[in-house]
Amino acid sequence: MAKVSDPQMLTANRLVDGDVLYWKAGQWVLSLKDADVFAAAKDAEAALAAAQKYVADNVVVNPYLFDVKTDAKGIHPVKEREIIRAAGPTVRDDLGKQASGLGSKPPPRRIEMPPKPGKDNDVSI
Amino acid sequence: MPLIKLSGESRTATLACDSFVRVADDAALPEDGGAIVSLTRFRKDRDALLARNAPIGVRLMADESPEQLGDDVHRLSVVVIEFPKFRDGRGFSWARMLRTRLNFKGEVRVAGDFLYDQISYLVRTGFDAFETNFTLEVFTRALSEMSTVYQPSADGRKTIRDLRSGK
Amino acid sequence: MYRYDEFDAKFVAERVEQFRGQVARRLSGELNEDQFKLLRLMNGLYLQLHAYMLRIAVPYGTLSAKQLRMLAHIARKYDRGYGHFTTRQNIQFNWPKLVDVPDILSDLASVEMHCIQTSGNCIRNVTADHFAGAAADEIEDPRPIAEIIRQWSSLHPEFVYLPRKFKIAVSGSAHDRAALKFHDMAVEIVRNDAGEVGYRVLVGGGMGRTPYLGYVVGDYVAKTDILAFLESVMRVYNQSGRRDNLYKSRIKILAAALGPEEMRRQVMREFMEIKQKGTLALPAEELARIDAYFAPPKFESLPDEMPKGDADFENWKKTNVHAHRAPGYAIATISLKPIGGVPGDCSAEQMDALAELMDKFGMDEIRVSHEQNLVLPHVKKRDLPAIFARLSELGLATPNAGLITDIIACPGLDYCDLANARSIPIAQDIAKRFADLDKQHEIGELKIKISGCINACGHHHAGHIGILGVDKKGVEFYQLQLGGSGAEDASIGDIMGPGFGEHEIGPAVERVVKAYLMLRQDGERFLDTYRRVGMEPFKNMAYLDQLYAAH
Numbered sequence: 001m002a003k004v005s006d007p008q009m010l011t012a013n014r015l016v017d018g019d020v021l022y023w024k025a026g027q028w029v030l031s032l033k034d035a036d037v038f039a040a041a042k043d044a045e046a047a048l049a050a051a052q053k054y055v056a057d058n059v060v061v062n063p064y065l066f067d068v069k070t071d072a073k074g075i076h077p078v079k080e081r082e083i084i085r086a087a088g089p090t091v092r093d094d095l096g097k098q099a100s101g102l103g104s105k106p107p108p109r110r111i112e113m114p115p116k117p118g119k120d121n122d123v124s125i
Numbered sequence: 126m127p128l129i130k131l132s133g134e135s136r137t138a139t140l141a142c143d144s145f146v147r148v149a150d151d152a153a154l155p156e157d158g159g160a161i162v163s164l165t166r167f168r169k170d171r172d173a174l175l176a177r178n179a180p181i182g183v184r185l186m187a188d189e190s191p192e193q194l195g196d197d198v199h200r201l202s203v204v205v206i207e208f209p210k211f212r213d214g215r216g217f218s219w220a221r222m223l224r225t226r227l228n229f230k231g232e233v234r235v236a237g238d239f240l241y242d243q244i245s246y247l248v249r250t251g252f253d254a255f256e257t258n259f260t261l262e263v264f265t266r267a268l269s270e271m272s273t274v275y276q277p278s279a280d281g282r283k284t285i286r287d288l289r290s291g292k
Numbered sequence: 293m294y295r296y297d298e299f300d301a302k303f304v305a306e307r308v309e310q311f312r313g314q315v316a317r318r319l320s321g322e323l324n325e326d327q328f329k330l331l332r333l334m335n336g337l338y339l340q341l342h343a344y345m346l347r348i349a350v351p352y353g354t355l356s357a358k359q360l361r362m363l364a365h366i367a368r369k370y371d372r373g374y375g376h377f378t379t380r381q382n383i384q385f386n387w388p389k390l391v392d393v394p395d396i397l398s399d400l401a402s403v404e405m406h407c408i409q410t411s412g413n414c415i416r417n418v419t420a421d422h423f424a425g426a427a428a429d430e431i432e433d434p435r436p437i438a439e440i441i442r443q444w445s446s447l448h449p450e451f452v453y454l455p456r457k458f459k460i461a462v463s464g465s466a467h468d469r470a471a472l473k474f475h476d477m478a479v480e481i482v483r484n485d486a487g488e489v490g491y492r493v494l495v496g497g498g499m500g501r502t503p504y505l506g507y508v509v510g511d512y513v514a515k516t517d518i519l520a521f522l523e524s525v526m527r528v529y530n531q532s533g534r535r536d537n538l539y540k541s542r543i544k545i546l547a548a549a550l551g552p553e554e555m556r557r558q559v560m561r562e563f564m565e566i567k568q569k570g571t572l573a574l575p576a577e578e579l580a581r582i583d584a585y586f587a588p589p590k591f592e593s594l595p596d597e598m599p600k601g602d603a604d605f606e607n608w609k610k611t612n613v614h615a616h617r618a619p620g621y622a623i624a625t626i627s628l629k630p631i632g633g634v635p636g637d638c639s640a641e642q643m644d645a646l647a648e649l650m651d652k653f654g655m656d657e658i659r660v661s662h663e664q665n666l667v668l669p670h671v672k673k674r675d676l677p678a679i680f681a682r683l684s685e686l687g688l689a690t691p692n693a694g695l696i697t698d699i700i701a702c703p704g705l706d707y708c709d710l711a712n713a714r715s716i717p718i719a720q721d722i723a724k725r726f727a728d729l730d731k732q733h734e735i736g737e738l739k740i741k742i743s744g745c746i747n748a749c750g751h752h753h754a755g756h757i758g759i760l761g762v763d764k765k766g767v768e769f770y771q772l773q774l775g776g777s778g779a780e781d782a783s784i785g786d787i788m789g790p791g792f793g794e795h796e797i798g799p800a801v802e803r804v805v806k807a808y809l810m811l812r813q814d815g816e817r818f819l820d821t822y823r824r825v826g827m828e829p830f831k832n833m834a835y836l837d838q839l840y841a842a843h
Contacts, residue, residue, distance in 0.1 A: 013343075016390055017343070018388075018389065057321070058319060058320070062325070080714075080767075081341070081705060081711075084341065084706060085342065089716075090714060090716075091634055091716045092706075211453070212330055212413065213453065214413070214453020214454060215531060217453065218450055218531045221527075226565060240331075243453070246450070246452060249449035270309070271303070271307070271310065272306060275443045275447070276444045276445075276448050278448075285299040288299060
């Protein structure tokens with residue numbers, strides 16, 4: 001789960017064509033890597049409030065904030081959903097932003113822990 | 126709020142005067158003139174309301190079936206059906222019930238949140254009065270968008286099947 | 293198949309103009325998104341993860357070559373060159389622009405197609421058995437009554453703002469290929485004791501968060517009464533279905549709460565009133581008129597000989613060719629499940645090539661099955677080798693209909709705004725693990741269905757093996773369910789236990805299959821073995837890795 005203090009970014013969909021947009025300096029860009037990262041929650045909230053003008057002007061729909069984190073390779077969304085949204089369908093790397101250079105291919109699949117044996121898991125055969 | 130009514134044989138939409146006043150549950154009844162009360166108020170003061178020598182109406186909420194009015198429905202001049210939110214479509218069935226099961230001949234009025242795009246459905250299910258800010262021009266245009274219908278409803282309009290068989 | 297007359301054509305044309313007006317009012321801001329959303333959904337337009345998605349109605353899964361060519365055209369002109377066939381026999385395009393949708397609808401209208409009520413809180417596409425009109429075991433073709441229901445439900449003024457969506461399925465055979473018991477309402481063609489044909493009506497089935505199997509609300513409804521009966525059910529639902537809680541607003545919740553007796557009482561009350569008034573009576577002439585559209589094509593008298601071919605052809609025949617009622621004819625399943633491919637996807641080139649096949653060999657008819665495959669319902673047995681050869685060139689000849697690699701998967705987190713997890717890569721992984729055809733035949737009939745979220749568009753509750761993708765603290769996990777079935781022996785799958793990670797689910801499915809092969813008795817499908825031995829042995833095998841890990 002993302003910590004409360006995780007940096008955030010702002011995204012929306014463009015009304016006329018559904019394209020995924022990211023907020024940068026009072027405007028929208030097509031690529032996550034070009035967009036603003038808000039380290040402080042108050043900056044994120046201010047951007048979300050400013051984005052409402054674009055909703056009222058029927059330019060975008062449903063702007064929302066999402067958590068990101070930084071590592072050696074750069075900025076990445078925390079949630080799988082936002083990773084995929086920034087890049088395109090993982091099963092068609094010829095489609096979406098990943099195909100037009102606006103998004104990077106999703107990073108390699110994480111390694112996750114196998115399910116912990118619970119008390120009610122009878123593993124006798 | 127302005128009122129649009131369907132009137133005459135041809136059920137033409139016209140702007141109308143609202144001859145009723147809406148009376149809050151805790152307010153005194155007007156001495157004369159049409160009054161619309163909630164179902165709660167109607168139950169509480171039924172005798173007094175019906176004893177008035179003036180038209181009476183009841184405003185139903187979305188979860189209040191017109192059947193709850195019992196036989197008294199025929200003593201009402203108007204039943205108002207409220208749409209709390211445009212996506213709550215119970216009112217269409219209530220209007221249809223008033224017209225078809227209960228054979229109600231008075232005014233069936235819609236109030237509340239409804240869209241331009243719902244106007245034709247309201248008319249078809251039996252509403253003939255509309256508390257609305259839509260202009261008459263806009264209202265009439267809504268009714269002209271779909272010139273045919275596939276299924277019968279409370280308004281008795283001819284269906285495509287009727288037209289196919291030349292009725 | 294049904295052909296529009298001037299009335300149907302005008303209806304669809306006016307609907308297109310109505311939507312054009314709604315789009316204009318949205319762009320100008322006269323409608324806000326909250327108001328527009330329900331309106332665009334009623335024309336099948338969603339806003340998904342990457343873009344809009346347009347769902348086109350394919351009534352009872354039936355398409356002509358002309359219509360298939362138009363779908364190919366739309367894929368090329370307005371989208372990214374492919375479409376996706378769904379578990380409700382519809383087709384979806386994943387990349388349309390809002391501003392183009394009125395033109396897309398116009399193009400569709402020119403070939404008698406539309407997107408009316410493919411989403412929204414209204415009656416959705418009426419689905420039917422994909423072998424309708426061809427199957428040897430049919431009482432009657434279910435499509436005429438499905439068409440009548442389609443017309444009756446189109447912009448029905450009372451039922452376009454229901455508590456929630458409403459899905460209707462129709463079947464004409466005792467062998468249920470339409471998953472009737474999982475639908476909000478279902479119509480089964482039956483014979484009464486006097487041998488007359490009428491309808492059994494079921495209500496209250498559903499998938500999703502709380503799956504239910506439907507129950508019978510009308511044992512035998514005469515043909516003339518069917519619309520009055522269906523309208524009665526809709527009215528009870530519209531009036532009394534819950535609107536306070538999104539997760540309790542389907543009719544399955546109301547049907548369970550009222551119980552069969554009270555539901556019947558309420559429905560019958562409405563029904564007797566409508567019947568008495570006669571407004572919805574379905575006259576015999578109208579039935580006959582619609583029946584005529586679905587009259588079987590002129591079958592030639594042919595010797596009933598099945599041609600032989602090489603090993604690939606023979607393998608394909610084993611699973612993908614089915615018995616037809618006319619001697620010398622067959623039904624051919626076109627698999628949209630190539631090993632490692634995206635289940636249900638079809639490119640524009642493939643669509644055009646299939647349209648040619650339909651012209652040449654298919655009597656101009658193709659079906660979409662709710663299992664995300666295509667079907668040529670009327671082909672000559674002697675043409676099967678040529679058909680197979682062409683399908684092979686197109687990558688559409690995977691010989692796996694009904695086998696373990698014939699997996700149903702929703703679009704999942706790769707496309708869908710509602711999803712918690714990806715489903716397509718899981719389908720691909722599992723298919724690759726079982727790619728060996730001999731192994732697939734050894735396993736036999738095993739229906740795997742995968743949903744990327746609780747909305748269950750992958751129908752995982754009806755899977756012999758069902759997989760549900762969940763989000764566990766930001767990581768994709770997959771729950772296994774066993775023993776579901778969408779056929780006449782309908783059952784809801786049982787949840788096995790804690791979920792598996794995306795690298796663990798494939799091996800877990802392999803272990804479950806291994807357990808089946810160890811435990812099965814003669815002639816048992818996976819489903820039969822599961823029903824006999826229960827969850828325990830499968831659960832133990834599935835979590836086997838933990839046993840070793842813990843040690």
